Amino acid sequence: MISRPPAGPPASPESSSAVPECLKKQKAASLALYIGLVLLALWVVRDFIVVVAWAGVVAIALWPLLHKIAGSRWFKGRTTLLAAVLTLVIALLVVLPVGLGIAQALHEALELRDWFRGVQETGIAMPGFIERLPFGVQQISAWWQANLAQPLRDSAAMKGLHSNTVMTLGRHFGARAAHAAMVFAFMLVTLFVIFQAGPRLSGSLMKAARRGFGDSGADLVQHMATAVRGTVAGLVVVGLGEGALLGIAYFATGVPHAALLGFVTAIAAMLPFCAPITFGLAALWLLAQGSVAAAIGLAVFGSVVVFVAEHFVRPVLIGNSTRLPFLLVLFGILGGAETFGLLGIFIGPALMTVLMVLWTDLMQ
Known part of the structure; x- marks a missing residue:
């Protein structure tokens, strides 16, 4: 006969319940670590969250079009080319109108500068429709003659245009414009990456959401x-x-x-x-x-x-x-x-x- 080793003492209820309790603590610690790492990563890329959000909005809006074009014979299997073409089209749709608007604004600014120099010497003539108003004609005419009809070279309003406030506003506007251009550039890069990932990205996101x-x-x-x-x-x-x-x-x-x-x-x-x-x-x-x-x-x-x-x-x-x-x-x-x-x-x-x-x- 085969001899069997003597059985050990039975496990106590305290020792058997200690293992699940330890596993619960490990899971809680892992969850806290994951949450902390995610929050830390979001804090590191906090300045680019808006960029990713804008790219996500544009990508979601164009996703059906992306699938439709990807099935054509010209772009089938060419995800990089498709992503580059779509990103370039989006950039042109934004840059070209903005460029035309800036060019027109610069042209108008030259005319506005000439007009501005003229009113400094001659003042602003009162529009004719003011005389046809049903009421307040005398008060408006008197105010206009006292403040705008005279040469504006030495007026307080013209002096205020050269103050530090205007310079500060100009610098602030330039900084905001540069920031917007940078955000747009990073958004295009992010959008290219999203388009290049294509269906794999959407499939991974849906799989992660379902899991x-x-x-x-x-x-x-x-x-x-x-x-x-x-x-x-x-x-x-x-x-x-x-x-x-x-x-x-x-x-x-x-x-x-x-x-x-x-x-x-x-x-x-x-x-x-x-x-x-x-x-x-x-x-x-x-x-x-x-x-x-x-x-x-x-x-x-x-x-x-x-x-x-x-x-x-x-x-x-x-x-x-x-x-x-x-x-x-x-x-x-x-x-x-x-x-x-x-x-x-x-x-x-x-x-x-x-x-x-x-x-x-x-x-x-």
Whole structure:
């Protein structure tokens, strides 16, 4: 017979429960370490989070187009070439209009400089429409004659234009412009990397979301991407529509550089309630030229276009793609812009989509 070694003493309940307790402490320590490392990494790249966020918004908006072009015979299997072409197109769509606008602004600045030198010697003549105002003509005329009709060379306002405040504002504007250019350049680099990764990146993100949060988490990520894509489409479509309609109005009322001003209006209209600034300035210019009827007509037409676009067309376009109610779309756009700035215009509707999905799951 085979002899068996004597059995050891039975494990005590204290020793058997100590192993799971030790494993729990290790998992808690690992989780704390992971969270600390992630927070540290985010703190290190904190200045580039906005860059990555902008690149993510653009990539999400163009992702269906990327898949469609990637399936064509010209770019099939050429992800690097496709990424380079799309990135170059996006850069040109931004750089060319901005360059044309800067060139036109420099041309206008030369004319403005000549006008500025002239009013220093002769003053500013009072516009003729002031005499046709229904009230306040004498008060306005007296103030104009005392402050603007005289040569402005020695006036306090002209002296203030050479003060340190103006120089400080100029340096601040230059610094902001340089920062915006740098952000745009890093955004293009990030966008190229995202486009080059292509379906592999989206597949990895969805796999990570499904592993970490289950199928419901992956569906939530898809809903957020749809919300961002719908928001971008709504902003761009509505902005271009407002710019086209107001560009026609500029041409009809005789505003100079109607095409350029219409383009500027389209860019401004992509941001909520920014289009009134452009057509309001154009209406003021018409008013200063004595075209009272044209100024009033442009102001009224622009107000109607902006009201309909901002309160009906844009929320409907975004709401149909995200299945959000009108009020949530409006709150998402305005609240997101107030909280996160320009980037919040896209983040807000995505967060409202998450809220709507969670509410729907809770009610089921």
